[in-house]
Amino acid sequence: MGNFIVTTIRKPDSATEILAEEISLKLGGQLIERKDLSFDTLKKIHGAENILLVKKNSLSVITAEGELFFHPNTAHLRIKNLRGGEGDRLIDALKISAGSKVLDCTLGLGSDAIVESFIVGDSGKVVALEINPLIAEVVSYGLKNFSEDSPHILEAMRRVEVINADCKEYLKTCADDSFDVVYFDPMFRRPIQKSSGLNPIRPLADARPLTEEIIREACRVAKFRVVMKEHSGNAEFERLGFKVADGGKYSSIAFGVIEK
Numbered sequence: 001m002g003n004f005i006v007t008t009i010r011k012p013d014s015a016t017e018i019l020a021e022e023i024s025l026k027l028g029g030q031l032i033e034r035k036d037l038s039f040d041t042l043k044k045i046h047g048a049e050n051i052l053l054v055k056k057n058s059l060s061v062i063t064a065e066g067e068l069f070f071h072p073n074t075a076h077l078r079i080k081n082l083r084g085g086e087g088d089r090l091i092d093a094l095k096i097s098a099g100s101k102v103l104d105c106t107l108g109l110g111s112d113a114i115v116e117s118f119i120v121g122d123s124g125k126v127v128a129l130e131i132n133p134l135i136a137e138v139v140s141y142g143l144k145n146f147s148e149d150s151p152h153i154l155e156a157m158r159r160v161e162v163i164n165a166d167c168k169e170y171l172k173t174c175a176d177d178s179f180d181v182v183y184f185d186p187m188f189r190r191p192i193q194k195s196s197g198l199n200p201i202r203p204l205a206d207a208r209p210l211t212e213e214i215i216r217e218a219c220r221v222a223k224f225r226v227v228m229k230e231h232s233g234n235a236e237f238e239r240l241g242f243k244v245a246d247g248g249k250y251s252s253i254a255f256g257v258i259e260k
């Protein structure tokens with residue numbers, strides 16, 4: 001995750017200071033008093049690559065590529081479309097409905113997990129794994145505390161269970177058929193520059209390719225299917241044994257499926 005420090009906004013209230021202390025203890029990054037210093041100065045003085053910034057009611061990470069923060073905006077739009085009777089390509093590929101159990105192995109900024117959670121509802125379950133502790137902390141805090149959205153979206157956010165773990169290790173601990181579907185959205189092999197919304201995640205995210213062993217374990221853990229999102233025409237689908245279910249005729253993104 002690179003070397004990081006924890007600090008606050010310039011004039012923190014006491015709740016923000018306490019949260020910063022808790023997070024520093026939990027994640028092990030040194031807690032630094034902000035004073036009136038800029039992020040660049042703080043990074044230089046402390047030799048830190050990243051800064052975990054504690055604000056009033058939210059967290060973010062200042063990376064070399066910009067600020068990584070949680071916001072449900074793309075999930076918001078997709079849920080609005082779903083409620084309006086339109087489809088969602090991920091949901092169609094996962095084939096999930098109310099009550100389904102989903103293991104989302106790549107939380108990232110959490111948009112897909114929120115949409116999955118909206119669909120599976122109270123009677124279902126979404127467990128989302130994220131290997132990078134800073135991304136996991138910022139996004140799980142946001143999912144629990146973000147408050148400016150409609151109740152059905154906030155409820156979907158609150159239901160996502162985030163676990164800071166490597167999916168390779170976590171899958172080994174799961175029983176056979178313990179989730180209905182297992183989903184992967186790895187960092188694209190070839191970055192799409194125009195999706196600049198994802199740029200601040202790049203310095204933190206794990207971009208190693210999935211292995212055949214991970215997919216084998218996912219097939220054991222999934223009762224019905226394993227789904228992966230990648231670029232259309234990407235060789236990863238064939239290498240890992242996925243059949244492209246939705247080739248993305250009008251999009252550069254495709255979904256591959258392994259049915260059990």
Ligand SMILES: C[S@@+](CC[C@H](N)C(=O)[O-])C[C@H]1O[C@@H](n2cnc3c(N)ncnc32)[C@H](O)[C@@H]1O
Pocket residue numbers: 105106107108109110111112113129130131132135165166167168185186187188201204205206207208
């Ligand atoms: C492309 S992003 C996922 C985006 C997400 N689907 C969304 O809707 O925001 C991929 C994420 O998976 C994480 N990741 C990569 N390898 C992982 C692994 N082995 N276990 C858990 N998380 C992993 C990366 O750190 C990154 O945050």
